[in-house]
Amino acid sequence: MTSSETETRLTAPPGTGDRRRWFALAIVMTAAFMDLVDVTIVNIAIPSIQRDAGASFSQIQWITAGYALAFAAGLITGGRLGDIHGRKRIFLLGIAGFTLASALCGFAANPEMLVASRVLQGAMASLMVPQVLSIVHATFPAHERGKVFGLFGAIVGLGAVSGPLLGALLTEWNLFGLQWRPIFLINLPVGVAAWLLGRRFITESRAPKALKLDLVGVALVTLGLLMLLYPLTRGRELGWPLWGYGSMAGALVVFAALVAYERRKAARDGSPLVELSLFRVKSFAAGIAVQTVFGIALGVFFLVWTLYMQMGLGWSPLKAGLTGVPFSIAVSTAAGLSVQKLVPRFGRGVLQAGALVMALGVLVYIAEAAHYGLSIAPWQMALPLVVMGVGMGLIVAPLTDAVLSQVPREHAGSASGLINTVQQMGNALGLGLVSVVFFGEIGDRLAPAEVGPAFVHAFQHALGWVAGVMGAIFLLMFALPRRPAQHVEGAAAEQLPARDEEPELVS
Structure with missing residues (x-):
């Protein structure tokens, strides 16, 4: 063809x-x-x-x-x-x-x-x-x-x-x-x-005008993430060796080399893995930071939540799965409401409200976990989970549109791919940090009677970090535009035609 x-x-x-x-x-x-x-x-x-x-x-x-x-x-x-x-x-x-x-x-x-x-x-x-x-x-x-x-x-x-x-x-x-x-x-x-x-x-x-693959860029991104995540994940059980700190510091050098290489590659053949010019758009740079940090928060929460319910409280997988249903319903409901009713009227404030609401839900969860201890019931978790779900729903649906609203239309495809990538990278980083913020609070040798209380304490500690991250997200969102240039429902349709106009920029 x-x-x-x-x-x-x-x-x-x-x-x-x-x-x-x-x-x-x-x-x-x-x-x-x-x-x-x-x-x-x-x-x-x-x-x-x-x-x-x-x-x-x-x-x-x-x-x-x-x-x-x-x-x-x-x-x-x-x-x-x-x-x-x-x-x-x-x-x-x-x-x-x-x-x-x-x-x-x-x-x-x-x-x-x-x-x-x-x-x-x-x-x-x-x-x-x-x-x-x-x-x-x-x-x-x-x-x-x-x-x-x-x-x-x-x-x-x-x-x-x-x-x-x-x-x-x-x-x-x-x-x-x-x-x-x-x-x-x-x-x-x-x-x-x-x-x-x-x-x-x-x-x-x-x-019609697809670009060449930037295999060096892919290798540098993967190497940098591995150098950062491997010591975080294994550090606790290895006793935090010196090479682990060296590896994490070296990851920053690798990412700096990635930026330098991508800048040269963009000037040489116009086909970098990462379109660095996008970061000159204030809202996009802030949005990438929000997506990354939000991915970290979600990576930490979902893993420690599961471990807390099943290994700490001793619940069956089915009981734990059913406990999460109110959260999922709240996310879906709030996401639809934010897109159709709230964002067109209140703009960026909806996302910031979502960050605060989610942080509030996390704080309520910490208080309930401390108050009820090992005797907490699924119905008692429903309130914080619904509050957290509403907050998350207010963020996830309109965030991409807010991040892309000031990006030139011809770069929309590349920007969309980068947003998805950093969110997944943030999630991977959050999962790596579980070793520090959760397992770091659990002793190596616990008697059977000590396991439950240790997991409850570690869960509260990890959620404290999640609440702090949501506060940071609230502040980062001030750099997003007050009102997206187009409504989110049309954003996806606007992004995709860019594949025809400038397909070489599509991720």
Whole structure:
């Protein structure tokens, strides 16, 4: 296929009478759902994995952080590979690899194999996920995309609610005596069906002027993150050796080298991994900081919350999963309200209110955990979880639009990819920090009677850090524009056409 033919396919509106596009939508949405569920489904099963596989605390962290790190490091590259080699082709490669990695996770013989398989799973997700919106744009005409993005939001909400419940049920049922393994094996029939149907119904598309891959940039980003995260994760159990501090300091040098290299590469061939000129936009630079710090807060909270309920309080996976339902419902409800009613009227204040509300919910949770101790009941957690969920919902839905509102339209694709990447990097960093803010408060040798109180104390300590982070986010949000240039519902549709105008800038 020639470049001009590809460009025609991208810019010409697909036929609205073609039913195949709806099959294609169902397939890519299924893949997005798999990725969303796979993150939350694993969290709820972590204590079961720890008991059954004999994983250490650092291995528990890497089961989640390894996925997030590989996903973050590969997102930009995955998007660009789709631009160059075809979105359908890379999507099918990603979903095939994700399915294979899920099988390896399900049949892992030891914790080391599980961690390695999770890293592979995250890498394959980074090939699969960036193609979803690209395929939607290439498949649907502009007037139908609003409906499609609405469906995508519903899928995100469904994934948030169903992931913990599905993980809890599969772990609790212990199907065929496999204990936690079905949480990964359930991806096999779904992945195989999506791959077979995707071959038939997804239309291939490419960017007409796709850029070359910046493999050096990818290597520097990955190396810097590993040098930062590995000592954080292993430091406590290794006694905080001197080389760990040297590695973390060296990570800053690597990131400085990344900036210098990306600046030279942009001047040389215009195809850097990171478009540094975006950081001259005040709102974007602040938004990247917000996304990163917010990712850290979420990474810390969700892991320690699961460990607190199951290993500290001794709850079953199902009881813990059901406890999280009010939180998920609150997030979805507040997200829809913020986008449709609040942001158009109050602008940036909605996001800042969300940060304060979420911090308030965290403080209420700390107070309840201290007051009730080991006797706390799920219904007593409902209030802080609903408050936290409302705060999170007020942030997550309009944040991307606020960050992008002052970014030049031709850079919207690159900026969107960078936002998603730093959020995942922040999540990986938060998971690494769990070793410091949570496990650092738990003694190495505890009597059985000491385990519960130690986990309750560590949970309160970690949540204190989360509350502090939310305060920092509130202050960072002052650098965001008072009112986004366009409403968030139109933002996604505005971002995607930039792939046609300046596809070489798309992540």
